[in-house]
Amino acid sequence: MNPELKQALVDYLLAMADDELILGHRNSEWCGHAPILEEDIAFANIALDEIGHAIVWYELAADVLGEERDTYANRMVYFRDAPDYRNAQMVELPKGDWAFTMLRQYLFDQFEMVRLEKLTQSSYTPLAEAAAKICTEEIYHLRHTQAWVRRLGLGTEESNRRMQTALNELMRYYEQLFSPSLADTLLFEANIVPFQTELMVHTLELIVPFLVEANLIPPRGSNFVGPNDVIYRHEHTEHLNDLLSNLQQVARLDPMAKW
Amino acid sequence: MTDTQWPRYMVLHQEQDNKPHQHAGTVHAPDAEMALLNARDVFVRRPDCVSLWVVRADLIFTRTQEELALHPDWLGNIQAAGVPTEIYYVFAKRTQKGQFSHVGEVEAENPAHALKMALQQYPAVDGLVWWVFPAKAVLKSTPDDIEAMFAPAAVKDFRDQANFHALSVLRKLMRKQETSNEP
Numbered sequence: 001m002n003p004e005l006k007q008a009l010v011d012y013l014l015a016m017a018d019d020e021l022i023l024g025h026r027n028s029e030w031c032g033h034a035p036i037l038e039e040d041i042a043f044a045n046i047a048l049d050e051i052g053h054a055i056v057w058y059e060l061a062a063d064v065l066g067e068e069r070d071t072y073a074n075r076m077v078y079f080r081d082a083p084d085y086r087n088a089q090m091v092e093l094p095k096g097d098w099a100f101t102m103l104r105q106y107l108f109d110q111f112e113m114v115r116l117e118k119l120t121q122s123s124y125t126p127l128a129e130a131a132a133k134i135c136t137e138e139i140y141h142l143r144h145t146q147a148w149v150r151r152l153g154l155g156t157e158e159s160n161r162r163m164q165t166a167l168n169e170l171m172r173y174y175e176q177l178f179s180p181s182l183a184d185t186l187l188f189e190a191n192i193v194p195f196q197t198e199l200m201v202h203t204l205e206l207i208v209p210f211l212v213e214a215n216l217i218p219p220r221g222s223n224f225v226g227p228n229d230v231i232y233r234h235e236h237t238e239h240l241n242d243l244l245s246n247l248q249q250v251a252r253l254d255p256m257a258k259w
Numbered sequence: 260m261t262d263t264q265w266p267r268y269m270v271l272h273q274e275q276d277n278k279p280h281q282h283a284g285t286v287h288a289p290d291a292e293m294a295l296l297n298a299r300d301v302f303v304r305r306p307d308c309v310s311l312w313v314v315r316a317d318l319i320f321t322r323t324q325e326e327l328a329l330h331p332d333w334l335g336n337i338q339a340a341g342v343p344t345e346i347y348y349v350f351a352k353r354t355q356k357g358q359f360s361h362v363g364e365v366e367a368e369n370p371a372h373a374l375k376m377a378l379q380q381y382p383a384v385d386g387l388v389w390w391v392f393p394a395k396a397v398l399k400s401t402p403d404d405i406e407a408m409f410a411p412a413a414v415k416d417f418r419d420q421a422n423f424h425a426l427s428v429l430r431k432l433m434r435k436q437e438t439s440n441e442p
Contacts, residue, residue: 140411
């Protein structure tokens with residue numbers, strides 16, 4: 001692999017890992033606060049799964065760079081500042097209410113499912129293998145979040161209103177998950193990753209009818225943000241700083257500590 | 260006052276194909292589908308699950324050995340009325356510490372009739388407590404669910420309490436302290 005392609009792959013893996021880490025961390029904030037005990041356990045499991053997936057991607061990136069897996073993942077998670085994180089803004093937004101959290105998780109799961117299925121065809125074998133493994137867990141996540149979205153969308157007037165509010169808010173951020181970078185083009189040409197626009201088309205084909213069935217009004221067409229509003233992955237909201245200060249606090253107290 | 264609590268579902272899980280379903284515990288859920296999902300998260304954190312059933316707790320007809328002994332006429336008075344029958348699952352708890360486990364099926368007209376049939380059909384089972392419930396009241400996982408619902412637990416050893424050694428480490432430290440305190 002030439003150095004340019006290598007760097008592009010590392011950037012891609014880091015973006016995937018950061019998305020999962022930050023979303024997993026946000027979800028973990030419900031631990032002890034979910035609406036019922038059973039859901040508290042279920043959602044904490046999902047949060048753990050997402051963080052577990054993040055570790056898989058960090059470790060793949062370490063392998064590409066020839067770095068040691070453990071130290072690389074820890075360095076990436078605990079010792080990068082917000083501008084170095086490559087997660088999409090959608091996953092760093094505060095957890096909001098239960099409707100917002102569930103809908104965010106559903107929208108992310110569906111996008112991830114589509115991407116993972118494509119990644120199982122990647123010409124970079126370690127990536128294809130990792131995607132196949134993670135895929136089986138995502139089937140379950142999707143089943144869980146779909147069950148909630150359907151019930152809240154079709155539930156009471158209040159639950160439907162909260163879901164619609166969450167949808168309107170989240171859709172402003174959703175497109176960022178699909179915006180390609182120049183590096184993505186290199187990776188696409190090497191058959192390592194799928195084309196971002198294709199991912200978006202497939203994902204929308206799945207979420208739009210599902211949301212309609214759940215009595216929610218999805219955004220019109222595929223262009224829900226507008227061409228002037230492209231958000232780059234180094235741009236973050238102020239919420240990421242708050243999240244990281246919590247996530248990194250202990251590790252930074254004593255960077256040399258052995259765990 | 261309205262009860263806002265969701266109904267309870269009994270969770271029955273099977274560890275291997277050749278073993279009976281056993282009672283794992285209960286979950287609250289608004290409906291059977293959510294109950295099945297909740298059951299997976301609460302009770303399949305460790306591997307060894309090939310099938311999961313959920314049934315609404317209030318659809319389970321139950322009698323203890325003492326109740327049956329106290330009212331010997333009760334069973335005798337139950338007669339078939341010639342109305343349509345359906346399949347009932349029979350579960351029994353055989354030891355104080357043991358869980359309810361699947362004994363078999365009977366065809367009966369109603370829950371009480373099902374229990375009478377069960378006692379006749381399975382005389383060798385010394386049940387301390389019996390459960391019967393209509394087979395159609397059960398929501399079951401499908402063989403397709405195994406990979407997504409149960410298989411991932413096998414690689415998540417961090418969910419298994421046996422992998423957390425805090426307690427044994429703590430005991431070791433305390434032992435050390437005790438020895439060093441000795442004169």
